[in-house]
Amino acid sequence: MRKKLLCRLLCAALLCALPCGSASAGIPEDAAALTAKIAQPSIPQDVRVNVEELGAISADRKDDLPAFQQAIQQVHDQGGGVVVVPVGHFYLAGPLTLLSNVELHLEDGAVVEFSDHPRDYEKHIVLTRFECTECYNYSPFIYANGAENIAITGSGKERQGTIDGHGEAWWPWVGAGLWKNCAPSQSEDSENLKDMGNSDVPVEKRVFGKGHYLRPVLIGPYASKRILIKGVRIKDSPMYNVAPMLCENVTVDKVTIQASGPNTDGIDPDACRNVWIKNSSLTTGDDCIAIKAGRDGDGRRVGVATENVIIENNVFHDGHGGVTVGSEMAGGVHHVYSLNNRMDSPNLRWAYRFKTNSMRGGGLTDFYAYGDTIQQVGRAVMTVDMAYGGGDIGDFTPDIHGLHFEKITANAHNKPLGTIETYERNPVYDFTWKDCTLTHVNVYDKQAIRCENTPQENITYEQVTVNGKPYQGPGK
Helix, strand or coil: CHHHHHHHHHHHHHHHHCCCCCCCCCHHHHHHHHHHHCCCCCCCCCCEEEHHHHCCCCCCCCECHHHHHHHHHHHHHCCCEEEEECCEEEEECCCEECCCCEEEEECCCEEEEECCCHHHHCCCEEEEEECCEEEEEECCCEEEECCEEEEEECCCCCCCCEEECCHHHCHHHHCCHHHCCCCCCCHHHHHHHHHHHHCCCCHHHCECCCCCCCCCCCEEEECCEEEEEECCEEECCCCCCECCECCEEEEEECCEEECCCCCCCCECCECCEEEEEECCEEECCCCCEEEECCCHHHHHHHCCCEEEEEEECCEECCEEEEEEEECCCCCCEEEEEEECCEEECCCEEEEEEEECCCCCCCEEEEEEEECCEEEECCCEEEEEECCCCCCCCCCCCCEEEEEEEECCEEEEEEECCEEEECECCECCEEEEEECCEEEEECCECCECEEEECCCHHHEEEECEEECCEEECCCCC
C-alpha cells in the first residue's frame, strides 16, 4: 500500500512538472524560461577611456565626434572596455559607430547631442533599413554592423545621461500631417525604395543619402549580437528612437524615451531574435513599441522573423499603440509576451495594436498579454487592422492567430474593448480572454469587441467580467 501511494505521489509530481497544455496558463513560466536564454553582453570593465582625455570638450559647439570615435577604437583595440562620457554637454557633428566589446557609458548629467544639420551625415552612408526595407542611407546616429557585445549605459536615475537626436530638423521631411506641404519630402524616395524592394533591385544599388530625404533612426545596430541599452534618456530622434535590425539578444532596460515627431516610435525590433524590453517609460509621436519583420517583397526575400520578444514592466504614455505588431511583418512575428505593463494616457490610442495588409503579408502567431493594466486609452483597448496603409491590395494575405490575454485589468473609458477588421478569407482565430476585469467598456449590440469578417465565435471569454458582469460573448 505504501509503495502504491508513493508511486501515485511521484506520478502526480511528474505530471505537475510537465509543460501545461493550455497556451495561456503557462505564460509566466514560459517567459521566465525565455529570459534565461537572452544572452547579455560580456564587456571587460578594467579598460576605461574618458572622452575628455582624447580632446572632447564640454559646453561648446566644437565637434567631439573624433574624440568619441577614437575612444571607441582605442578600447576595442585593447580587447574591449568602457568609453566614459562625463558630466557635460558634448556635441557630435555626425554619427557614431560602436565596435565589438565596447560599452558607451554616460555618467549622470552627461548629454550627447547630435548635430541637427543633415549635411553632417552626408558622408556617412551605411547599410541599414528604412521602414524595414534594406538600403544604403544616412547612418543611424549610433550604429553598429556585425558587432558583438555592445552597450549604451547610464545610471537609470533622475539625472541619467541623455542622448539627444535633435530630430526637429528632420521631421519636415515626412511630408505629411503637420508637414504635409513641406519641401523637401521623403515621399518620392520612400516610394522608390518600396518599388526597389518589391522588384528585387540589388541592395547595393539602393543608395540614398545626400540629395534624398529618408530620415535615419537614432540608435540602429545592424546584424549584431548581445546588445544592451540601459539607464539612459533618449529624446527626439529623426525617426524611430531604438531600432535594432537583424540582431540577436537585445536588452533594453530602464530607458526613458521622449519624442513627439512623426514616426518617432520608441523601440522597434525588426527581424530580431530574443529581445527583452523592460522597466522603461515611453512617450512617443507614434507607436511606443512596434515589433516588425521586414516589409513587403524585400521582407519576403530576406525571410527573417522576429521571435521571442518579452515586453515587461514598462509604462506607456502618449503614442499610437502601446504594444504594437506591424505593420511590416513580412518575415513573420512569433512568440511575443507583454507582461505587467501599464498603459495610461488619453493620448495613447490603443494599448495593443496589430496592423498589416495583403501587400505586407507575413503574420503574427502566439501573442500573450499577462497582468497588464490599462488605465486610459484614446480609442480602444486593442485593435486588429488588416486594412492598414492601403487595404486589400496585394496577394499576400497575412495570418494572425494565437492572441491570448490573461489577468488584464482595463478601464476603457467608454471606448470599445476592441475592434477587428480582417479579410473574410482569413479571419483572426484562436483568440482568448481569461480572468480579466474590464470596466467602462462601450458594448454595442452585446459586442465588447466589434468585428468585421471575424466571427464572434472565434473569440473565447473565460472568467471575464465586463462592466461588473460576467461576459462570455454576444448571445451568451
